[in-house]
Amino acid sequence: MTTTPWFKMAFRFLLREAKKGELNLILASILLAVASVFSLTLFSEKVRLALVEQSSQFLAADRVLSSSRPIPDSLKAETQFKLTHSEQIRFSSMIYFDGELKLASIKAIDDLYPLKGDVLLADTVFSEPFSTRDKLKPGEVWLEAKLFQQLNLSLGDIVEIGDSEFIASRILAASPDKTLSVFGQSPEVLMHVTDVPSTNIIQPGSRVNYRDYIAGTSDELNRYYDWLKPQLNVDQFSWYTVEEDNSPVGASLARAQRYFLLASLLSVVLAATAIGVAAKRYAQRHYDLVAILKTFGAQSQQIKKIFITQASLILVVGILAGLLVGLIAQAGVFYFLADVLPNNLPETSAKPWILAIATGLLCGGFFLMLPLFRLFTIPPLRILRQQLSGQKLKMFVQVSSTALVIWGLMWLYSQDFKLACILFVSSAGTAAVLYVIALAGLKLLRRLSFVKGGALKLAIARLHQRSQANSFALVAFTLAIQLMLIALLLKGDLFEQWLAQLKPGTPNYFVANLAHHQKDDFAEQFKTKGVELGDLYPIYRSRLVSVNNETLQDKLLDDSQQTKEEEEQRSAIGRELNLTSTLILPKENTIVEGQWFSEDNDLPLASIEEKLAKRMNIKLGDTLAFDFSGQVYLARVSSIRKVNWQTFNANFFIIVSPQVFSNIPTSYIASFHLPIDKQAELNQVMQQYPSARIIDVRAMLEQVRTISQQAALAVEFIFYLVILAASLVLATQIQASLAERAKEFHVLTCLGAKSKVIKRSTIFEFALLGALAGLFATASSELALWALQTHVLQMTWSWHLAYWLYTPIISAVLLAILGYLSCRGLVNQNYHQRVATAS
Amino acid sequence: MTFVPANLPVIEVKQVAKTVKLNDEELNILRPASFAIYPKETLAILGASGSGKSTLLSLLAGLDLPSEGEIYLASNPIHKMSEDQRAQVRAQHIGFIFQSFMLVQSLTALENVTLPMELAGIDNATEQAKALLDSVGLNNRLSHFPNQLSGGEQQRVAIARAFACKPDILFADEPTGNLDLENGKKVQNLLFDLNKEFGTTLVLVTHDLKLADLCARKLHIHGGVIAEAINGDKPSKSNRG
Numbered sequence A: 001m002t003t004t005p006w007f008k009m010a011f012r013f014l015l016r017e018a019k020k021g022e023l024n025l026i027l028a029s030i031l032l033a034v035a036s037v038f039s040l041t042l043f044s045e046k047v048r049l050a051l052v053e054q055s056s057q058f059l060a061a062d063r064v065l066s067s068s069r070p071i072p073d074s075l076k077a078e079t080q081f082k083l084t085h086s087e088q089i090r091f092s093s094m095i096y097f098d099g100e101l102k103l104a105s106i107k108a109i110d111d112l113y114p115l116k117g118d119v120l121l122a123d124t125v126f127s128e129p130f131s132t133r134d135k136l137k138p139g140e141v142w143l144e145a146k147l148f149q150q151l152n153l154s155l156g157d158i159v160e161i162g163d164s165e166f167i168a169s170r171i172l173a174a175s176p177d178k179t180l181s182v183f184g185q186s187p188e189v190l191m192h193v194t195d196v197p198s199t200n201i202i203q204p205g206s207r208v209n210y211r212d213y214i215a216g217t218s219d220e221l222n223r224y225y226d227w228l229k230p231q232l233n234v235d236q237f238s239w240y241t242v243e244e245d246n247s248p249v250g251a252s253l254a255r256a257q258r259y260f261l262l263a264s265l266l267s268v269v270l271a272a273t274a275i276g277v278a279a280k281r282y283a284q285r286h287y288d289l290v291a292i293l294k295t296f297g298a299q300s301q302q303i304k305k306i307f308i309t310q311a312s313l314i315l316v317v318g319i320l321a322g323l324l325v326g327l328i329a330q331a332g333v334f335y336f337l338a339d340v341l342p343n344n345l346p347e348t349s350a351k352p353w354i355l356a357i358a359t360g361l362l363c364g365g366f367f368l369m370l371p372l373f374r375l376f377t378i379p380p381l382r383i384l385r386q387q388l389s390g391q392k393l394k395m396f397v398q399v400s401s402t403a404l405v406i407w408g409l410m411w412l413y414s415q416d417f418k419l420a421c422i423l424f425v426s427s428a429g430t431a432a433v434l435y436v437i438a439l440a441g442l443k444l445l446r447r448l449s450f451v452k453g454g455a456l457k458l459a460i461a462r463l464h465q466r467s468q469a470n471s472f473a474l475v476a477f478t479l480a481i482q483l484m485l486i487a488l489l490l491k492g493d494l495f496e497q498w499l500a501q502l503k504p505g506t507p508n509y510f511v512a513n514l515a516h517h518q519k520d521d522f523a524e525q526f527k528t529k530g531v532e533l534g535d536l537y538p539i540y541r542s543r544l545v546s547v548n549n550e551t552l553q554d555k556l557l558d559d560s561q562q563t564k565e566e567e568e569q570r571s572a573i574g575r576e577l578n579l580t581s582t583l584i585l586p587k588e589n590t591i592v593e594g595q596w597f598s599e600d601n602d603l604p605l606a607s608i609e610e611k612l613a614k615r616m617n618i619k620l621g622d623t624l625a626f627d628f629s630g631q632v633y634l635a636r637v638s639s640i641r642k643v644n645w646q647t648f649n650a651n652f653f654i655i656v657s658p659q660v661f662s663n664i665p666t667s668y669i670a671s672f673h674l675p676i677d678k679q680a681e682l683n684q685v686m687q688q689y690p691s692a693r694i695i696d697v698r699a700m701l702e703q704v705r706t707i708s709q710q711a712a713l714a715v716e717f718i719f720y721l722v723i724l725a726a727s728l729v730l731a732t733q734i735q736a737s738l739a740e741r742a743k744e745f746h747v748l749t750c751l752g753a754k755s756k757v758i759k760r761s762t763i764f765e766f767a768l769l770g771a772l773a774g775l776f777a778t779a780s781s782e783l784a785l786w787a788l789q790t791h792v793l794q795m796t797w798s799w800h801l802a803y804w805l806y807t808p809i810i811s812a813v814l815l816a817i818l819g820y821l822s823c824r825g826l827v828n829q830n831y832h833q834r835v836a837t838a839s
Numbered sequence B: 001m002t003f004v005p006a007n008l009p010v011i012e013v014k015q016v017a018k019t020v021k022l023n024d025e026e027l028n029i030l031r032p033a034s035f036a037i038y039p040k041e042t043l044a045i046l047g048a049s050g051s052g053k054s055t056l057l058s059l060l061a062g063l064d065l066p067s068e069g070e071i072y073l074a075s076n077p078i079h080k081m082s083e084d085q086r087a088q089v090r091a092q093h094i095g096f097i098f099q100s101f102m103l104v105q106s107l108t109a110l111e112n113v114t115l116p117m118e119l120a121g122i123d124n125a126t127e128q129a130k131a132l133l134d135s136v137g138l139n140n141r142l143s144h145f146p147n148q149l150s151g152g153e154q155q156r157v158a159i160a161r162a163f164a165c166k167p168d169i170l171f172a173d174e175p176t177g178n179l180d181l182e183n184g185k186k187v188q189n190l191l192f193d194l195n196k197e198f199g200t201t202l203v204l205v206t207h208d209l210k211l212a213d214l215c216a217r218k219l220h221i222h223g224g225v226i227a228e229a230i231n232g233d234k235p236s237k238s239n240r241g
């Protein structure tokens, strides 16, 4: 042999087919699989980084290491990782000025503070805050406006903290990492960390929190954590990340990420289906070629080389094109979204490239090669006997290997076992149920054929002959529509819940420390200004001293891996706890055990939050003892509540019935929504209540809103990709179905059937298939949505009744139109073309 | 017509029979038969539709294996060879023409003719293919695709392809079956002219008695039974399918 003719031959066949457009669908399928995975991972990776970046501004860093003991230099001053460390020390101290003294939370910071986010300052006590790049100098302190009011300070005054004196140089409006506590936390003071020793406040035994703020790339951060973890005593150190953030921001972020993942999975599965259908057609089109080649003496090795080379070339071209298109698509998206997205997005890792190429190779490779096995077994005798079409792979082998690849893709891609299983089971379940229905229908028909003969028998025979192809088409159509529906419905529900979280009028301020005698007056004043004050909750700062007369120390379960929330719970217990007392169950609270206080109850009862109850092993009927300003009050646990912590409401671990602290005066807290133009009025009102504290959550709300908007855009983009992938499945399947019908068209035309009749019957067939597929798809997507929303996305599920009507109608019409458009070309073909298509 | 038997047959058939199993029933397609075909002979296979003509052809060409008996093709025992080995023998010795042309749709006329030569690793394939297409009168259609050619033209491309590797034996299954009278005539003339020119052995399946008459020998198949007509004899009752 001269050169390598098989390579030349493979290449030539490929070029010819490409020119004639025969490879369009198969290339488009691979391209879409790769492009969608690529652009989605690139996009979601970037959006995720952007969102994390924004959320990290709440943390003022990417990670925070926190401890009650000084953090060793070996950790915070390490140089082997490309990270930035910023040191912080937190403690409480009295602050003196002009004979007055107030308790303040001191935050001693260094020059790098904040690593993420901005410090907000204000020019006067009530003026609009602005962000600053100015650095706090040693010898100066920045104090919250409240302190300026309470101590009657002016800018430039000298205040005393511990043994040292400081210039009160700026009014602090907000620091990014401020603990958002709606309860009476003392106002914040920023001090330079180098000034801490001179104050002599930190003595052995004093309560101090040492923090190491860390920023860097996520790879570097992960490496650092891996290095750090073994050196940490988990009882002493806490490690905070943005992603684990249990705040509303963190929750939105997590949910959006789940959707990205899910939607990209759907489009991968759809693209894989399209590749599968197109590849099957591709192999079938070459049955005759293989027979001809074998007849003219081609060795099976040659044939294998030719087709494997061809498939590989298709795969390579498809993957490269997919990467290119994906790159362009996400560049385009970023170009159009430039205004909404933060401008200095961090660089993404190699992960999108690896994932996209792996998807292309795995799913393209598998689905392209699978039908080749049959192609290779085409006997040369086919040239004389067209009905010979090689040996099918065993059904079991085909089904199980396909299932394995699809499930593997899902798992690899989501790295979430549960998610992969739900999606896989629902898709595979749909396919299996459909198959069983088709099979049963066929059996029934066959039995009927014994009853009558003649025309009916012929019709049934025809149906039977094509039943496999028809049921395969039905399954493909159903899956495409089902996945489209899931993406659509999920998007709608997701948006709805985001909007609900951010609907206009969401409280953007809290007022705390409102005295009992002030509260009605206060509400009245607000009302006259046109601002509705939310529910007022009395706050009883008390200590939980015993449960059923056992002291608490014995009850605390000691597990080392505590989350932030758990730590908060723990720190709340034994120390002071904010209780409230109300007869109305607060919003976003649900009773999981026992019963909420009834109106006519006259016993002292308590309702406890689920996790706290579990942690402290508190059961219904237990008696809790609270120490409130030196007196002990008892309450019996009558209910256990689940609390949605991800809302901007005042949330409580323990709520007691009014009988517990009956008529003891205390301070109140309430939330309200203040429109921008009412700012001045707020200041007026607040001046009359110097002891009340205003907590501004506008910045946080704004952040959540931006993040939700960006996530919504991303979700929209992904949704269209899913639609595209589903359409491709429909197109490939219609093409394949029509090719199977080509021979029949030919015969019918030869028998004198009018092309109008053929067209009409084809349209009816597709419409029927479409209606059936639409119905099955609605049912199965409803099932899948239920599973996803209740088990993966933590959303509430409800029926989507209208879809049961619309989907079958729309898909019937859609498929009829698509079928009509594609079959028009086929019916109008001339004889030679038709024979060529049929063969 | 002169009939010069050479010493060695190109095809030797010994007690060959073909049965297939169809729904647990043994179906005898060909009853045991023996005969030989010698170099440069022309042989027509005649018989009613479904009588087993194509089956016989497929066995002689090694496209299929007999259920019983032995077949030697250019001294190769093709009845006990693997598919790849038989393909090798076909590449070296055999050319084909089919009723439905069987051209590769995605290749041009020229490339279709080049194909068997490339498979066999022959060097100046394109030159030879051009010459062959010239001799079938299609030198101006080299770069046309099968669906751009008429039936007769396609069959002429198929003839050029069949002679491409200078086969010892040419098998033709109803080569004029899909063509009108005029085109059929053209194809028939080309076939016999080239056959003479290349000195090929020709085995032809046909319904066309005139075409069969051009052959030196005739095999009649009737319900799977093969019988040879004595030279010059007209087949008595070979009805057309």
Ligand SMILES: Nc1ncnc2c1ncn2[C@@H]1O[C@H](COP(=O)(O)OP(=O)(O)OP(=O)(O)O)[C@@H](O)[C@H]1O
Pocket (backbone or CB within 6 Å): B020, B022, B029, B047, B048, B049, B050, B051, B052, B053, B054, B055, B056, B241
């Ligand atoms: N593999 C097979 N399985 C089942 N039946 C077969 C098989 N091969 C051949 N037959 C049957 O054997 C008979 C002979 O077939 P063959 O194609 O050889 O006939 P033919 O003489 O070429 O007919 P025609 O003139 O119509 O081409 C037919 O009835 C055919 O259906």
Ligand SMILES: [Mg+2]
Pocket (backbone or CB within 6 Å): B053, B054, B055, B173
């Ligand atoms: Mg035949």
